[in-house]
Amino acid sequence: DQQVKQNSPSLSVQEGRISILNCDYTNSMFDYFLWYKKYPAEGPTFLISISSIKDKNEDGRFTVFLNKSAKHLSLHIVPSQPGDSAVYFCAASVLISDSWGKLQFGAGTQVVVTP
Amino acid sequence: GAVVSQHPSRVICKSGTSVKIECRSLDFQATTMFWYRQFPKKSLMLMATSNEGSKATYEQGVEKDKFLINHASLTLSTLTVTSAHPEDSSFYICSALKQGAVTGELFFGEGSRLTVL
Numbered sequence: 001d002q003q004v005k006q007n008s009p010s011l012s013v014q015e016g017r018i019s020i021l022n023c024d025y026t027n028s029m030f031d032y033f034l035w036y037k038k039y040p041a042e043g044p045t046f047l048i049s050i051s052s053i054k055d056k057n058e059d060g061r062f063t064v065f066l067n068k069s070a071k072h073l074s075l076h077i078v079p080s081q082p083g084d085s086a087v088y089f090c091a092a093s094v095l096i097s098d099s100w101g102k103l104q105f106g107a108g109t110q111v112v113v114t115p
Numbered sequence: 116g117a118v119v120s121q122h123p124s125r126v127i128c129k130s131g132t133s134v135k136i137e138c139r140s141l142d143f144q145a146t147t148m149f150w151y152r153q154f155p156k157k158s159l160m161l162m163a164t165s166n167e168g169s170k171a172t173y174e175q176g177v178e179k180d181k182f183l184i185n186h187a188s189l190t191l192s193t194l195t196v197t198s199a200h201p202e203d204s205s206f207y208i209c210s211a212l213k214q215g216a217v218t219g220e221l222f223f224g225e226g227s228r229l230t231v232l
Contacts, residue, residue, distance in 0.1 A: 043208050043223035101147055101212040101221050105159040
């Protein structure tokens with residue numbers, strides 16, 4: 001059973017505009033969430049994370065929002081750049097436990113940034 | 116930043132043979148490493164947790180006799196796909212948890228593409 005869901009398999013956005021990627025989770029035990037960027041035939045690259053004690057975390061062009069009551073998080077990229085074109089994975093884990101590091105991934109969203 | 120290296124990056128083998136994939140943390144010690152598998156256009160699926168000096172912990176549905184994991188040192192974990200079959204063809208990715216890490220210090224390897232003929 002997929003505990004982390006990314007319902008949009010793809011997203012096309014114009015350069016300079018905002019990209020919004022969504023992620024939902026079902027396991028209320030998750031308390032730490034991460035976003036990764038991945039190119040074909042490469043490992044994921046960490047982008048940004050958020051703990052469940054926060055509802056927003058910002059790092060440069062990337063902002064992650066967490067809505068615990070809705071079990072929903074989103075990644076905002078602004079402004080989008082052509083180099084942002086990749087697959088973005090949402091991942092979740094339980095931080096304060098022996099399970100830290102065991103990530104449950106969503107299916108990914110392919111982002112294409114057009115000039 | 117910390118680097119995790121996988122070798123080989125690509126391997127092609129015949130059905131019935133065994134293949135070993137290495138995951139190394141190059142500039143830090145990792146007491147725990149994780150192995151994932153990714154099918155085409157699918158999510159990364161956690162296969163097992165590899166702990167240095169002890170047996171790996173496998174996720175439900177993952178055959179431990181099929182996917183042998185050894186974490187012999189603080190910088191190396193290996194995944195051996197035994198008696199490989201075409202359905203084992205996949206992209207295998209490891210991640211390493213930096214010893215004494217603060218939140219977020221989990222690093223992924225570049226992945227290894229296995230093709231079983």
